[in-house]
Amino acid sequence: MDSERLREKKNVPANPFIYNAPVRGADFYNREAMINKLWKETVTGKTLGNVWITGERQVGKTSLLRYIQSTYEDNNEKVRLYGGRDDYFSVAFVYLNVQDNKSREDFFNNLQQSLKSFFDFKLESREKDAKKNFLNSLDYLHFKKKYYIVFLLDEFDAFIETLAAGDRESASSLLAELNTLTEGSASASKDGVKRFSCIFAANHTPHDLLKEDIIRRIGSGLITQSIKLDWFSHSQVEELAQNYLKDNPVQLTDEEIEFCFKMTQGYPYFVQVLFSIIYEHKAGGAVSKVHFKKIKKEYGEIFAETVKSWGGTYMPKPTLEKLKGLFGKIGKTLGDKALTLLFKGIEEYLKTQIKG
Ligand SMILES: Nc1ncnc2c1ncn2[C@@H]1O[C@H](COP(=O)(O)OP(=O)(O)OP(=O)(O)O)[C@@H](O)[C@H]1O
Ligand SMILES: [Mg+2]
Structure with missing residues (x-):
């Protein structure tokens, strides 16, 4: 009897192991501790910080980020952000892959676009400037809809490398700009209120990028918590x-x-x-x-x-x-x-x- 028929006779299910795509749902395994840690770092912990996750090829970065997005998508729980801010916020984890972004403009456009498709809202992109549009959407979501956003930025180092290959300075200044934004200080200059955090996923640590001379040492200070995906x-x-x-x-x-x-x-x-x-x-x-x-x-x-x-x-x-x-x-x-x-x-x- 050939193996196929033997298999049918024994009623053997299809191969459950997966190695050619990110794993989802019940196939996703073993990252609870990591997810709790990320929640704390970016939402309820005192830093309300950014996190930079590093891991080798195919270690599970995309699986992790997508899983976080889908897990929290239906979560209606409202939380108090750390630091005594009185209001309660819903938290939205918004995934986007930035590998193919070519410029700063692209990047802010994509952030804006990811918000629009995640929340399915129709806010006109009135400004010419991509960043302004993004900040307008962010303000709307934060102050009107009471959302705290955590962006899940996959393949972030690939984007930084692309920027640096065109013009080294632009990679460093984007990181600096992003840092100011996530600190809250430049967000439409309202009040220094933090409206979002970022979880970056990358093959390289920020330190690797410095070592390989992709970003400059001084002035690109993006403050992140570094985590290795084991x-x-x-x-x-x-x-x-x-x-x-x-x-x-x-x-x-x-x-x-x-x-x-x-x-x-x-x-x-x-x-x-x-x-x-x-x-x-x-x-x-x-x-x-x-x-x-x-x-x-x-x-x-x-x-x-x-x-x-x-x-x-x-x-x-x-x-x-x-x-x-x-x-x-x-x-x-x-x-x-x-x-x-x-x-x-x-x-x-x-x-x-x-x-x-
Ligand atoms: N949480 C997990 N549970 C079970 N298997 C996993 C998990 N994470 C990763 N894997 C295995 O690793 C493979 C690669 O996962 P994934 O595409 O998420 O990795 P990646 O780090 O994003 O890869 P790349 O560097 O190519 O972007 C999956 O197809 C699966 O075989
Ligand atoms: Mg991936």
Whole structure:
């Protein structure tokens, strides 16, 4: 009997593991502590601050930001902002990806646009100046509608790099401008009232950007709380498998979970890749030693392909470092073919970096 038919007979559900898109809803796992922390930092904590989240490629930045937006979308709870401000506010987390923004103008237009589509309101963009329009919308939402806004700005470093590539000064001054705005002092110059915070998601820390000379040291002082988005721990990897395989006739053994942690060190994307491969094998029948060899081979191939494709397009240095570290730990277990491909990918990447 072929594996497809065997699968039907055993009534095995479709593979629940996901690694080609941000995870949503019930598939989203293990970031509660982070979400609580973000809420505190940006809304109820004394800083009402900005947060800069850094994480490697495919560690879960977009998943996290989108999840926050959708989780709080229907939340009607009104909160008192920190600092003794008397009124109660609703809080709105508004997601936008700024990767393709080319200019300051673009950026403010997009902030404005994201508010309009999130709240579905029709405030005329009366001014020529994108920033003024944005601030008008913000004032309307804050003072009339009693909203405190937290922008979730995905791929923020990519935008800063684009700005800096055109004109280095403009990247630094945008950060400074944003800082003034989030401090409240320049918001339509009313009263120094803070109307919004930002959660930035990026591959690079602000410190990386300074080191790589993308922003200048003095005067670009955007004040943010820095947070690193972690990989999953051993017990979290185990729990993820349990969650995803709840009520599923396919279950993983301790040995398989151990293997997954060893081979991924908890890197979320690779955890899902490897679980997914194991699942496919198990769904088609039992896993013997022979299967295990095949699983390793498939994982090695995907690992190498991934590094190659990230290296070919856009591999942030911090991600490269992490991948090299991971590869150092598991390289021996992966097959020869994968190994060669992988190094080729990294070398090609390094060459383009040196040229650039
Ligand atoms: N909270 C999570 N629960 C389960 N799996 C996750 C979670 N976060 C990330 N993953 C895994 O990592 C993958 C990548 O997630 P996501 O696209 O959110 O990462 P990213 O950091 O935004 O990536 P990129 O750097 O490419 O923008 C997902 O497809 C999934 O396999
Ligand atoms: Mg992303």
